[in-house]
Amino acid sequence: MKTLQQAGALLSGYHRKGGARFVFLSSLLFALLSPLPVTAVELADITRLAKGGASQLALSLLTEHQPDYEGSARQWQRWERVRVRIMRKHGHWPALAEHIAAYPHELPDEFRRWSEQHHATALINAGQYAAARHLLRGLIWQPVVPGPHLAALRRLVMQSYLEEGRIRDAYAAMLRYHQDYGEQDSEALLLRAKVLLASGRAGESLAQLRKMPSDGVVEALRALATLRSGEGAASILKQARVASVEEEDTQQRWIWLGVMAEAAQQLSDHANLIIALERMLPLEASVQVPGSEHRLFSLTSEQLWQAYLAYADRVGNREQLLVGDDAAWLAAAEGTDARYPVRKRSLYAAVSQHGVDETMRERAHQALLSSFDAMGDKGVALLRKLYLQSKRYSEKSILPQSIAYRLVDEAIKNAELTLASRLLQQLPQPPGGTALFAWQMRRAKVFQLAGDYAEADRLLTSLMPGAAALTDPQRDQLVQLLFDLQAVNEHERAFRLLAAMYQSVPAIALRRELLFWMADSRKAQLKHTEAARFYLQSATLSDNNSMDPWAQTARYQAAKSLSEAGMVEDATFIYRQLLRATENPERRSVLRHELHQLRLAGERG
Numbered sequence: 001m002k003t004l005q006q007a008g009a010l011l012s013g014y015h016r017k018g019g020a021r022f023v024f025l026s027s028l029l030f031a032l033l034s035p036l037p038v039t040a041v042e043l044a045d046i047t048r049l050a051k052g053g054a055s056q057l058a059l060s061l062l063t064e065h066q067p068d069y070e071g072s073a074r075q076w077q078r079w080e081r082v083r084v085r086i087m088r089k090h091g092h093w094p095a096l097a098e099h100i101a102a103y104p105h106e107l108p109d110e111f112r113r114w115s116e117q118h119h120a121t122a123l124i125n126a127g128q129y130a131a132a133r134h135l136l137r138g139l140i141w142q143p144v145v146p147g148p149h150l151a152a153l154r155r156l157v158m159q160s161y162l163e164e165g166r167i168r169d170a171y172a173a174m175l176r177y178h179q180d181y182g183e184q185d186s187e188a189l190l191l192r193a194k195v196l197l198a199s200g201r202a203g204e205s206l207a208q209l210r211k212m213p214s215d216g217v218v219e220a221l222r223a224l225a226t227l228r229s230g231e232g233a234a235s236i237l238k239q240a241r242v243a244s245v246e247e248e249d250t251q252q253r254w255i256w257l258g259v260m261a262e263a264a265q266q267l268s269d270h271a272n273l274i275i276a277l278e279r280m281l282p283l284e285a286s287v288q289v290p291g292s293e294h295r296l297f298s299l300t301s302e303q304l305w306q307a308y309l310a311y312a313d314r315v316g317n318r319e320q321l322l323v324g325d326d327a328a329w330l331a332a333a334e335g336t337d338a339r340y341p342v343r344k345r346s347l348y349a350a351v352s353q354h355g356v357d358e359t360m361r362e363r364a365h366q367a368l369l370s371s372f373d374a375m376g377d378k379g380v381a382l383l384r385k386l387y388l389q390s391k392r393y394s395e396k397s398i399l400p401q402s403i404a405y406r407l408v409d410e411a412i413k414n415a416e417l418t419l420a421s422r423l424l425q426q427l428p429q430p431p432g433g434t435a436l437f438a439w440q441m442r443r444a445k446v447f448q449l450a451g452d453y454a455e456a457d458r459l460l461t462s463l464m465p466g467a468a469a470l471t472d473p474q475r476d477q478l479v480q481l482l483f484d485l486q487a488v489n490e491h492e493r494a495f496r497l498l499a500a501m502y503q504s505v506p507a508i509a510l511r512r513e514l515l516f517w518m519a520d521s522r523k524a525q526l527k528h529t530e531a532a533r534f535y536l537q538s539a540t541l542s543d544n545n546s547m548d549p550w551a552q553t554a555r556y557q558a559a560k561s562l563s564e565a566g567m568v569e570d571a572t573f574i575y576r577q578l579l580r581a582t583e584n585p586e587r588r589s590v591l592r593h594e595l596h597q598l599r600l601a602g603e604r605g
Contacts, residue, residue: 041065050086058086069104077111084118093126113149120156129164162195162295171199198295202228216252224259237263254283258297270311274342277304282381301385312350326351326360345371365400398426405431421450441477448484457493464500491521512538516554528565532558547581572598
């Protein structure tokens, strides 16, 4: 759990005010920044930054330096085209749709038509299908719409239905489009072929695809249409397996892997199905696969589980492994040569799902985890798919412990705090090598960062009875979490927890501090009378007449709260006490000012 411990260390930098900020600038970024002129940022420089991988920096610079539309409409358009291109490439669809919606109303016709298509495309890719069609209907029914632009808008309507899974509507829109435009352009033909495939008309799709010039996508769709027409599954499996390795374009590779998986399913070839899904599913996390292509396949992480189990069942039958003999199944997995990872993972999966003994099931999950870890980023993506996105676990609240620890590790590393909070709720005990208190602090911190204050409250409440036994640094960490609650205006929770700690700890100095912070929360809640009470208790807890620096600060705050509560006489008395006790000229000046303000308030009253 090294990464988890490191992530926890980042989360445990506790401070009363502010927080650590970490800025990571790679050598690549420095190299990219170096050509930028000191006095101006050029569009070409921003384009280079985006191509070099610093897209967030590029977008930030665009926002900061883009010319105003009113000042230079032509320049504004040039910069805007670059912005849209960057946002499209990185899949910032909701933000792009919102950004284009805020364009100036008066735009040149050519740019306006360009932006309309990108606006609709962004809405479709953001999953806002109804909004996209509402926009498109308004654009289509404008009094004057150039023919090519109208055709593009109608294709987007068809695409929105296809990506939403409304296949009948997509098919109807495709037929109307075909009647009006025939077979004029390759983009429409390809979309038509996808709609036909998705609607179960593989033969018609194949006929359409055979009319089109070959490229990577067309060839893959031809193979898929041929497969769904009931022809040549074995040869298509072989073709797809080779193409999925040789294809350099990741989107096209994804399609070929889908073809490979479907061919393997038809042939009940579980090994090749596993190979295809293990390569295909992780790609979805790193590639912007168009929704229209997603609709061509119904391949899920649950099917990968089923393929593992089917393959393991075949191995078990061949090697006469008895159901329920978990040790024998684990031994068969551990004895599998490293050259056959599919067999190894399948046997581990079988024990993890069907093992009789809970300890053996956990061992199998740990072994699967190790196998995925050895695969690098691809393995992490598979782990997430199998345990967070399959029905067998997405419908359950409890994950295998070793898997949950690993996924917490990833969630913290990726700042997925809601996920981390959900997983940590089922992990009260620390992983090996982590102290219990440090783990509890980490859990509470993540709960707070995720906004799950009720869960943080429950955990922190459970710790308060043992606060007296904590070391000073541990108590400081615990108190910092209460400060964090105050920082997000969770003052009632903070007050109650501070009061619980006050009851638990015997040290007078700490109790004085706790009373002061309790008063802070009451002051923030505008409960001035209570705030004054706790400030005064903090000042006088060790000695009723104390005028040490802490007592003076607490008395001053008490006087201000009394003043806010309208108790002018008491506030005046305390200010005069403080005036007699201090010799510092600046403090005396402040106190005289406060007394003067009280006198003025009294005269006005």
